Amino acid sequence: GAGVSQSPRYKVAKRGQDVALRCDPISGHVSLFWYQQALGQGPEFLTYFQNEAQLDKSGLPSDRFFAERPEGSVSTLKIQRTQQEDSAVYLCASSPSSNRFPNTEAFFGQGTRLTVV
Amino acid sequence: GQNIDQPTEMTATEGAIVQINCTYQTSGFNGLFWYQQHAGEAPTFLSYNVLDGLEEKGRFSSFLSRSKGYSYLLLKELQMKDSASYLCAVRGLSGGYQKVTFGTGTKLQVIP
Numbered sequence: 001g002a003g004v005s006q007s008p009r010y011k012v013a014k015r016g017q018d019v020a021l022r023c024d025p026i027s028g029h030v031s032l033f034w035y036q037q038a039l040g041q042g043p044e045f046l047t048y049f050q051n052e053a054q055l056d057k058s059g060l061p062s063d064r065f066f067a068e069r070p071e072g073s074v075s076t077l078k079i080q081r082t083q084q085e086d087s088a089v090y091l092c093a094s095s096p097s098s099n100r101f102p103n104t105e106a107f108f109g110q111g112t113r114l115t116v117v
Numbered sequence: 118g119q120n121i122d123q124p125t126e127m128t129a130t131e132g133a134i135v136q137i138n139c140t141y142q143t144s145g146f147n148g149l150f151w152y153q154q155h156a157g158e159a160p161t162f163l164s165y166n167v168l169d170g171l172e173e174k175g176r177f178s179s180f181l182s183r184s185k186g187y188s189y190l191l192l193k194e195l196q197m198k199d200s201a202s203y204l205c206a207v208r209g210l211s212g213g214y215q216k217v218t219f220g221t222g223t224k225l226q227v228i229p
Contacts, residue, residue, distance in 0.1 A: 004159070035219075042121075042204050042219030043160065056216065091159065108159035 002026075004109035006092050012115045013082045021077045021112045025094030032075050033106065034067055035091040043091055049075060082116045089113045119143040121220035123205050128226045129195055137190045137223045143209030150206040151179050151190045154222065160204055163190065192225075200227045 005024040013019050025032050031050055035043035036059075045059040051072035060067070064082075069075040079086055089111040120142040129135040141149070148167040152160035166172055166181035166188060178191040190203055202222040209218070 040221070042206070042221045045216050045218070048216075059216075106162070108161070110157075110159045 004092055004094050004107050006090075006109035006112050008112060009110065010113050010115075012117060015084060015116055016081050017116075018078065018080045019082055019114065021079075021090050021114070023075045023077070023092030023094075023109060025073065025075070025092070026096075026107055027073075029094035029096050029107075031095040031097060031106075032069060033093040033095075034075070034077050035093065036061075037089045037091055037111070039088075046077070046090075079114075082114075084116050087114055087116045119207055119209050119218040121205055121207055121218060123203075123220045123223045125221070126224045126226070128228060129192075131195055131197060131227055131229050133195050134191065134193050135195060135225065137192070137203050137205075137225065139188045139190070139205035139220060141186050141188070141205070141207045141220075143186075143207050143218070145210035146183060146207065148208040149179075149181055149188050150204075150208070150217065151177075151188075152204040152206060152219075153201050154204055155201045163203075195227050197227050197229070200225060 007022045033048050034046040036046055037043045047067045048056040049069040052069050064080045066078045091108055091111045093106040093108045095106045123139045150165050151163040153163050154160040164172055164179035166179050169181055169183055171180045176193045181188045202224045204222045205220040206217050
């Protein structure tokens with residue numbers, strides 16, 4: 001596609017509910033990143049994929065968070081038993097470079113705004 | 118770990134020049150990025166610096182001093198559409214991994 005697409009744009013979940021957030025990166029992009037952005041804050045790194053391999057998941061805040069990219073394209077971020085502190089915008093970014101973060105731009109999606117009530 | 122500081126908010130007048138500063142501390146510094154983010158939208162890439170000096174790109178310029186752990190983004194001939202948050206991001210070593218850490222962003226308001 002023309003850009004990174006994320007769905008849904010907005011998600012309201014009841015506390016304790018499981019959610020799945022989808023990211024469609026730009027076709028052919030090797031690297032894919034997930035970030036969490038709380039209101040008024042900068043994006044916080046969650047995890048990084050190179051093709052289907054999850055090379056870095058050090059930013060995932062707890063074992064309730066799980067990400068996958070089984071065929072090296074679409075990625076899903078799953079949050080189990082959501083808590084109120086999970087409320088944030090979840091940003092996905094992709095890059096054509098196989099470097100962890102290229103010397104040029106990473107292309108971000110518009111994010112999924114998750115609200116846990 | 119990595120630590121990035123930038124002002125929370127700034128206000129400037131349309132047509133003027135504004136400088137947004139960013140100071141950082143990191144291990145294994147390997148580049149600094151500036152992104153623009155309008156409210157509710159995705160961050161968009163503005164600039165990348167890895168060597169000391171000034172990089173100019175149209176109305177936007179970015180400066181880096183590695184010895185001082187300092188960068189600034191300079192916006193000239195401000196336009197109303199430049200009202201946005203400006204994110205400074207540093208690539209370095211954190212927890213044994215090379216990763217990019219974002220600052221909290223500077224919210225710029227351009228007034229007539």
